[in-house]
Amino acid sequence: MLGQWLDWTLDEERPSPRIGRFPSGTYHLHGPGIIELTPNILRPGAHACIFSAAIHGNETAPVELIGDWLSALEASTEQLGAPVLVILGNIPALKAQKRFITTNLNRLFKRELDEQGSEPDRARELMEAVDTFYARHHALPKLHYDLHTAIRGSLYTRFVVEPYALCATDAEQWQWLAAADMQAVLHQHQHSWTFSHYSKHYHHAQAFTFELGQVAPFGENDMAALEPMLTLLSTLSAGYEPPKKPADTMAFFKVQHELMRQAEGFTLCFDNDVPNFSRFEPGTCLAKDSVAGDFVVEETPLHVVFPNAQVEIGARAALLVVPSHAIT
Numbered sequence: 441m442l443g444q445w446l447d448w449t450l451d452e453e454r455p456s457p458r459i460g461r462f463p464s465g466t467y468h469l470h471g472p473g474i475i476e477l478t479p480n481i482l483r484p485g486a487h488a489c490i491f492s493a494a495i496h497g498n499e500t501a502p503v504e505l506i507g508d509w510l511s512a513l514e515a516s517t518e519q520l521g522a523p524v525l526v527i528l529g530n531i532p533a534l535k536a537q538k539r540f541i542t543t544n545l546n547r548l549f550k551r552e553l554d555e556q557g558s559e560p561d562r563a564r565e566l567m568e569a570v571d572t573f574y575a576r577h578h579a580l581p582k583l584h585y586d587l588h589t590a591i592r593g594s595l596y597t598r599f600v601v602e603p604y605a606l607c608a609t610d611a612e613q614w615q616w617l618a619a620a621d622m623q624a625v626l627h628q629h630q631h632s633w634t635f636s637h638y639s640k641h642y643h644h645a646q647a648f649t650f651e652l653g654q655v656a657p658f659g660e661n662d663m664a665a666l667e668p669m670l671t672l673l674s675t676l677s678a679g680y681e682p683p684k685k686p687a688d689t690m691a692f693f694k695v696q697h698e699l700m701r702q703a704e705g706f707t708l709c710f711d712n713d714v715p716n717f718s719r720f721e722p723g724t725c726l727a728k729d730s731v732a733g734d735f736v737v738e739e740t741p742l743h744v745v746f747p748n749a750q751v752e753i754g755a756r757a758a759l760l761v762v763p764s765h766a767i768t
């Protein structure tokens with residue numbers, strides 16, 4: 441069953457029964473795109489793990505990665521030793537191979553959310569699923585890895601975004617991420633209401649948004665490059681400690697400024713194919729906005745991440761970042 445769950449979810453089939461077994465545990469289907477795996481034997485040192493994918497519907501590599509891991513559990517080539525909640529975020533967008541249907545789901549994970557519509561409704565469902573899962577496993581350390589791919593290429597092909605919250609990231613996380621072949625880390629400087637931020641801010645989970653390469657359709661992703669990431673997910677779900685590498689093999693950045701789109705008349709002053717983390721020197725104009733005016737780099741060079749001129753008015757059009765210390 442686990443091997444077919446992704447296909448069934450996409451086909452909107454509701455398998456019954458909702459509860460079943462695989463060699464090393466049981467599964468429980470909580471709702472569309474929400475499945476909880478419980479191990480037969482909980483290993484000491486296990487985390488309560490949440491692995492989520494397709495919060496943006498056109499980001500398929502993480503869905504394939506989770507599919508490979510679920511198939512390995514079903515075939516018993518991997519064993520479950522930790523509880524894991526697996527989430528496919530935006531199913532209608534995943535079916536349509538679009539980033540979202542009406543609005544970006546990954547800005548809606550806020551308890552006071554009062555927006556209406558299918559994406560806000562889905563955000564509420566997912567927040568409730570996270571709350572229930574962490575409450576059920578309250579004795580275990582909490583972890584949430586939200587898996588994405590980026591719209592454009594990147595000078596660092598695989599990187600993580602560390603959401604801003606008051607609780608600190610454990611030092612061992614950086615070593616695990618380095619061993620999973622992440623090449624850069626970006627520290628957020630303020631609340632961002634993403635899915636990983638939700639788990640870190642409200643539940644003090646160790647949480648990151650992973651960018652695992654560039655967006656591509658199903659079957660066209662470079663899965664070989666994600667083998668070390670698959671190892672990280674597999675060892676965590678087995679309840680073992682993941683492999684480690686020195687954290688300083690990754691480049692660290694922190695957000696200096698969020699460039700917001702404020703007007704209908706808004707353009708970015710660089711080419712569409714400029715990769716993430718490209719560096720711009722003082723005096724360079726980065727954006728023209730008919731309300732906010734020109735944004736020009738001041739005395740410190742800035743690196744641009746996630747630029748997107750097509751965002752809604754009032755939304756973030758780019759993160760402007762600078763190199764930072766390895767561990768904050």
Ligand SMILES: [Zn+2]
Pocket residue numbers: 495496499588589590
């Ligand atoms: Zn994404």
